[in-house]
Amino acid sequence: MAQTQGAYYVPHGSHWPIIGSFGLIGTVGGAGLWLNEADTIGKPIMAIGVALLLFMMFGWFRTVIRESLSGAYNKQVDTSFRMGMLWFIFSEVMFFGAFFGALFYARALSVPWLGGEGHGALTNYFLWPHFSPAWPTNGPGAVGGAFSTMSAWGIPLLNTLLLLSSGVTVTIAHHALRAGHRTQLLIFLAATVLLGVTFLTFQAHEYIEAYEHLNLTLGSGVYGSTFFMLTGFHGLHVTLGAIMLTIIWLRCAKGHFTKDHHFAFEAVAWYWHFVDVVWLGLFLFVYVL
Known part of the structure; x- marks a missing residue:
């Protein structure tokens, strides 16, 4: 009722x-x-x-x-849904903020300190005199053995283009929904899901390359752990986003939404744009710098 x-x-x-x-x-x-x-x-x-x-x-x-x-x-319930989704995305921002903070702490503070900078001079002299505070590093003692980093200009760059493209396609789908263009809506929403799945496929290939040929693993010291922690959790979020977009596509096909009432679509689109923005940060601070 x-x-x-x-x-x-x-x-x-x-x-x-x-x-x-x-x-x-x-x-x-x-x-x-x-x-x-x-x-x-x-x-x-x-x-x-x-x-x-x-x-x-x-x-x-x-x-x-x-x-x-x-x-x-009614309208009041719709407003509460929107506030709930915004708070959820904010909690996800804090989630990734903690991981980016860990990367910053290890790279800008811990590694230089272990290398003898500031008050770490005595620690470096007595415990790790041969440790070089260069990034990327697997720490004193080269935990996990020597490794190579993943080039930013291969699969990571391609995945960046894929996610940026998916942000465009989901926006076009949203405009098509508001304009009542059902066919265009379904085509561009399906394209968004396809781009997300392609991203995950390339990321899986990247992980295989890292483990089999670069010796870059979760055991590769602080760099390996932060690399897989950040990219892995982001991949999980892309997976969840692709699943949600697929469900929204099915609901669009069934005609559940109108041009004025489609918050479920908007909520998933917000989440997908958030995933895109996080990846840009990952690409810059994990792969490029």
Whole structure:
């Protein structure tokens, strides 16, 4: 039932939160047991937890979609959704901000200090007299052995062009939705998903190249850990974004959105643009500088 203008929609009692809670407990608990070499019980518990989470996500989002299509959400609810998405993206900014901060700390402070700069002169003299504070580094003792860095002008540059192009295609799709051009909307939204999947394919190839030919691994000291931490989590966000865009494409094909009411599309587009901006920072500070 549609809500009146001054009323805020209050959902009915839902079983999805408790299912999600059990799913999280199973996923995290099973992963913990698995990492502590309890494979026989850890793996199945984690698998059950992941299955419960997927079941919860499909079911809960289906419920929200049905509520939206039924006209249960008014302008006030739409505003709260927008604020929630903005806060979520802000939390993601802080998430990557912490990782970029770790990269800055290691590169601009820790490595020079270990090399003898400032108050690190005695530490360098007594503990690591032969350590050179050059970046990229795998630390004193060359943890993980010698490695080569990934060139910025190969796959990383290509992936940058792919993500920038995807930002253009999703914007064109948004304008097509607002103009009521259904075919153009579906074509450019599908192109956005294809560009994202291509990005992930090239990133997987990059990781294989790093491990097999460059000896650049997670064990390659501070550079290896920060490289894979930043690029890996970004790749995870691209994966999630591509999945969300695919779902939005299916909803567009079913005619769920109008030119005036399509916040779900806008929310995913915001997220995708955020992913693009983060990659530009990665390309500059991880690959180029």
